[in-house]
Amino acid sequence: VSSTLRLALRQFLAENLPSEWSDTRSVASDYDSLALVRREWGQRLFAGGWAAPVLSRAVGGLGLVGDDLVAYFEEMAASGAPEVLNSNAIGILAPVLAAYGSAEQRGRVIPAMLAHDVLWCQGFSEPDAGSDLADLRTRAVSAVGGWRVRGQKVWTSNALHADYCYLLARTDPAASAHVGLSLMMLDMRQPGVEVRPLRNMAGTDEFCEVFLDDALVRSEDLIGEPGDGWRLASFALEQERASMLGQRALRMSRELADAYVLLGAERAARVERELGRVHAAVRASEAAARRTLTLIALGRSPGVLAQVTKLHWSLTHQRLLDVVADGVGPEFFADGRSRGWAHAMLFSRGETIYGGTSEIQRNLIARSLGLPRSRR
Amino acid sequence: MTSVRDYDDRAVADGLNDALARNGGPFDRAAWRQLAAGGWLHMLAGGAATPAEELARLISPMERWGTALAPGPALLTLAWILPVLRAGQAEQLADDIARGVVVVTATRELTSVDADPEIRAVRDARRWRLSGQARLVPWLPDADTVLVLASTAGGTRVVAAVPAAGAGVRSTPDETIDPGVSIGDLVLDGALADLVIEADAAVLRAAAATYSLALDAQAVGGAAELIARTVRYVTDRHQFGQPVGSFQAVKHRLADMVTVTEAARALLWLAADRLASQPLDPPWEDIDASRVSCGDAFRKVAADAIQCYGGMGFTWEEGIHLYYRRALVAGSVLGDVEAAARRLVRHGTGRSGVKT
Numbered sequence: 001v002s003s004t005l006r007l008a009l010r011q012f013l014a015e016n017l018p019s020e021w022s023d024t025r026s027v028a029s030d031y032d033s034l035a036l037v038r039r040e041w042g043q044r045l046f047a048g049g050w051a052a053p054v055l056s057r058a059v060g061g062l063g064l065v066g067d068d069l070v071a072y073f074e075e076m077a078a079s080g081a082p083e084v085l086n087s088n089a090i091g092i093l094a095p096v097l098a099a100y101g102s103a104e105q106r107g108r109v110i111p112a113m114l115a116h117d118v119l120w121c122q123g124f125s126e127p128d129a130g131s132d133l134a135d136l137r138t139r140a141v142s143a144v145g146g147w148r149v150r151g152q153k154v155w156t157s158n159a160l161h162a163d164y165c166y167l168l169a170r171t172d173p174a175a176s177a178h179v180g181l182s183l184m185m186l187d188m189r190q191p192g193v194e195v196r197p198l199r200n201m202a203g204t205d206e207f208c209e210v211f212l213d214d215a216l217v218r219s220e221d222l223i224g225e226p227g228d229g230w231r232l233a234s235f236a237l238e239q240e241r242a243s244m245l246g247q248r249a250l251r252m253s254r255e256l257a258d259a260y261v262l263l264g265a266e267r268a269a270r271v272e273r274e275l276g277r278v279h280a281a282v283r284a285s286e287a288a289a290r291r292t293l294t295l296i297a298l299g300r301s302p303g304v305l306a307q308v309t310k311l312h313w314s315l316t317h318q319r320l321l322d323v324v325a326d327g328v329g330p331e332f333f334a335d336g337r338s339r340g341w342a343h344a345m346l347f348s349r350g351e352t353i354y355g356g357t358s359e360i361q362r363n364l365i366a367r368s369l370g371l372p373r374s375r376r
Numbered sequence: 377m378t379s380v381r382d383y384d385d386r387a388v389a390d391g392l393n394d395a396l397a398r399n400g401g402p403f404d405r406a407a408w409r410q411l412a413a414g415g416w417l418h419m420l421a422g423g424a425a426t427p428a429e430e431l432a433r434l435i436s437p438m439e440r441w442g443t444a445l446a447p448g449p450a451l452l453t454l455a456w457i458l459p460v461l462r463a464g465q466a467e468q469l470a471d472d473i474a475r476g477v478v479v480v481t482a483t484r485e486l487t488s489v490d491a492d493p494e495i496r497a498v499r500d501a502r503r504w505r506l507s508g509q510a511r512l513v514p515w516l517p518d519a520d521t522v523l524v525l526a527s528t529a530g531g532t533r534v535v536a537a538v539p540a541a542g543a544g545v546r547s548t549p550d551e552t553i554d555p556g557v558s559i560g561d562l563v564l565d566g567a568l569a570d571l572v573i574e575a576d577a578a579v580l581r582a583a584a585a586t587y588s589l590a591l592d593a594q595a596v597g598g599a600a601e602l603i604a605r606t607v608r609y610v611t612d613r614h615q616f617g618q619p620v621g622s623f624q625a626v627k628h629r630l631a632d633m634v635t636v637t638e639a640a641r642a643l644l645w646l647a648a649d650r651l652a653s654q655p656l657d658p659p660w661e662d663i664d665a666s667r668v669s670c671g672d673a674f675r676k677v678a679a680d681a682i683q684c685y686g687g688m689g690f691t692w693e694e695g696i697h698l699y700y701r702r703a704l705v706a707g708s709v710l711g712d713v714e715a716a717a718r719r720l721v722r723h724g725t726g727r728s729g730v731k732t
Contacts, residue, residue: 276717280668
């Protein structure tokens, strides 16, 4: 079965993925054009029926499992296709709605999300709630027609482009940290929502601060019951995060091949010792990612392999860019010639931070070993 | 290919555990014979499967060779010597080895994939005479017979067996820092070969790949054992009124030990699967990447384990140092990590990493 799917997907990619989109490095330094590419890629995947591999068929996904799902991940990674702009919402919000949303919510939200007619961002992190997400302070107070939300979100990817935001807000300040939260969908196009682009160290405006000043969440946009927020947000979060990061690790082999082309034999020889180590580490990351994705595809928990994959990939990617920079020499930092490589190096500093910092990953791995708890 | 296999043959693993219960010291013939009697030296010679297919099937229990630190040339025997001798129809010698009667080693030129022979084989009436040298031959002082790679006047390559002590054979015994791995330089001056078989390139490649992955399994098994021991130690050991394992500095070091080990293991399993599906055309990029990942992981984990054990890790009695010694010697003398890393770069730049 998987080879049939593989061939069909390959054909779709050959016909629909422009070759210049396969090299996201070349557009990474210009975030707005990358966002447009990612949106249009989402639209094309939707038109071809390939937008949501994991999501169940009942709500418009492909419902892939097992070998088919792994084949999907592998072919996408091999093609170098960018992530679609709504990938986060498709991976996390859509399955939550499929499982816990109302029929009205499913019908209204999911198809437009897959089609990229409505763009989404995620409002979880806050200035004082990063690694300790459950400590978030944004309040939602019951009001006429729904809820009034007040607070601040941060690291909100794509908020500048987004029409909607799915967010966690505290609806019961008296309840304990995890219990008083609710998951809701917020219309970004209203007074009371202010988006300020947050220029990252790579110089692009990919993520933003979102200021909420009594912004309205309509009654019909609460997901599940008040107080369900943490449970619902966790439902697909860990799995999707492991899957998304695993797919990024799968893409690294392609980047390694590009690195060898950029370096050439002579410059590769200059940094032979580290490059050989990095080469091996890239393959190990890829193998760990493949195993993580395979376990997910089989409906099994990847367990500690999810954290191992994230930590190993993010560190290895930084090492890869470092060794390429060292091998290429000063030219690497001449924008016109390095064609996005130096920017990729800047971006890679974020990879050991987002999606759970390396320190959090190490804490989780240590916990899985049964080491005694500490205060942190 | 993508379904997840657990590779865990419990019975094999438990049997190996028992067979290797007391180990880690110098080569011991009586223990070696017992190991042979248990069938462990030909654990990859099962049925119709190739050694590479058996290795993939048994990759998880194969880690037990590292848990207990494989004695003598056990991995070399089961992954390289026996498959090559059987393929060359040297059944008598192979049987004697499998029974533990004869202990055989092989030069590093033979087991690596990109070495040229420095030994010449000359036909003398109906016998072959060998001249030349091989340096740093592992277990030479413990072996009855040594296998060497030799070139003939006609330009062909042969695998020749010569007695480790005999006319025209000069062997300089030495030790390594690993008590389980002796070593020696070999100089042949017209030594008579007991046996000469044609060196089928495909057979040698398959054997080199299988041996490389067997060393990887030892490395991952050794690293996993050290992680388990270190977790126990830092849980029991208290300072400042709490287990030292509750300190984040210690936890994070252990998390890094787990990370390199698990990533290396994932790659080893992938490489073993791919080798099993194409034993005559080994996937060298995977195999070399696995050698580097597993070899480096073992070395890092052993060093970190010593650090986590503190002063105890530095003592002889605690025994952690035996793993550190094995990691260093196995990653250089037995399965050269540096050479594998260089081949990866050659592969990456489009020059063939491996001679074919």
